[in-house]
Amino acid sequence: MNNLIFCVVVLAVVNALDNGLGRTPPMGWLSWERFRCNTDCLNDPDNCISEKLYMQMADHMEQDGYLAAGYEYVNIDDCWMAMERGSDGRLVADPKRFPHGIKFLADYVHSKGLKLGIYEDFGTHTCGGYPGSKFYMELDAQTFADWGIDSLKLDGCYSGIEDMKDGYPIMEFYLNKTGRPMLYSCSWPAYVVFSGTIPNYKSIANSCNIWRNYADIDDSWDSFKGIIDFYGNDNGSFSSFAGPGHFNDPDMVSLKE
Numbered sequence: 001m002n003n004l005i006f007c008v009v010v011l012a013v014v015n016a017l018d019n020g021l022g023r024t025p026p027m028g029w030l031s032w033e034r035f036r037c038n039t040d041c042l043n044d045p046d047n048c049i050s051e052k053l054y055m056q057m058a059d060h061m062e063q064d065g066y067l068a069a070g071y072e073y074v075n076i077d078d079c080w081m082a083m084e085r086g087s088d089g090r091l092v093a094d095p096k097r098f099p100h101g102i103k104f105l106a107d108y109v110h111s112k113g114l115k116l117g118i119y120e121d122f123g124t125h126t127c128g129g130y131p132g133s134k135f136y137m138e139l140d141a142q143t144f145a146d147w148g149i150d151s152l153k154l155d156g157c158y159s160g161i162e163d164m165k166d167g168y169p170i171m172e173f174y175l176n177k178t179g180r181p182m183l184y185s186c187s188w189p190a191y192v193v194f195s196g197t198i199p200n201y202k203s204i205a206n207s208c209n210i211w212r213n214y215a216d217i218d219d220s221w222d223s224f225k226g227i228i229d230f231y232g233n234d235n236g237s238f239s240s241f242a243g244p245g246h247f248n249d250p251d252m253v254s255l256k257e
């Protein structure tokens with residue numbers, strides 16, 4: 001009996017996510033709320049998902065005092081990729097919109113003292129229809145590390161919630177294996193909530209630094225209030241799972257000037 005208790009305690013310790021990141025709630029800027037999947041750089045060059053957008057935001061975050069106030073992550077969301085992986089199986093950024101590639105962008109963002117976050121999806125495709133990480137998790141984690149990425153948002157389109165409870169921790173394993181600390185943001189509980197059940201927040205907190213558990217925010221009071229209400233209800237007592245290294249994420253706004 002004593003042995004059994006000992007094993008349980010050891011497992012609990014081994015399971016806790018310990019990548020040193022997100023000791024306080026991480027702060028930054030994410031493109032989705034304002035810029036969505038706008039890929040039309042021909043007609044809308046100032047608002048399309050492109051390296052220029054993230055470089056401008058990095059400039060603003062440094063020059064306008066956001067970095068000094070603690071907003072350190074510049075986060076890319078969906079629609080940054082080319083529609084196909086490269087011949088080596090690796091993800092590639094859209095060559096027209098990111099002509100210098102993601103490594104260049106990471107170097108630029110780092111030169112400002114900021115960090116670069118990127119987006120992928122746990123399923124076969126991202127929500128916008130770009131290549132997902134299913135069957136490629138190890139390679140994608142390594143690719144992100146090679147590029148100098150500091151944070152990964154892993155969405156959950158084109159997959160099932162049954163797969164997520166094993167799959168999201170596997171990505172955490174591969175992120176860790178790269179040796180590069182990358183903040184891990186999981187959309188896993190949001191999909192569980194949308195299915196009408198209560199997420200297993202304990203195992204989510206064991207694998208993820210932050211996690212989305214409700215709908216995307218948009219430019220409306222209704223959206224904002226819906227998120228406030230959801231957090232006020234605290235269904236499943238998710239507030240009790242927040243602490244250094246692991247936090248609930250009510251989503252990020254991305255205002256522009």
Ligand SMILES: *[C@@H]1O[C@H](CO)[C@@H](O)[C@H](O)[C@H]1NC(C)=O
Pocket residue numbers: 016017018019020175176177178179180181182
């Ligand atoms: C990997 O996990 C180990 C054990 O939790 C931890 O000590 C280490 O800092 C992690 N490394 C990275 C790069 O996340």
Ligand SMILES: *[C@@H]1O[C@H](CO)[C@@H](O)[C@H](O)[C@H]1NC(C)=O
Pocket residue numbers: 196197198233235236
């Ligand atoms: C709380 O979760 C339960 C189970 O998933 C669900 O039936 C109920 O509608 C939720 N309540 C609120 C206020 O969201």
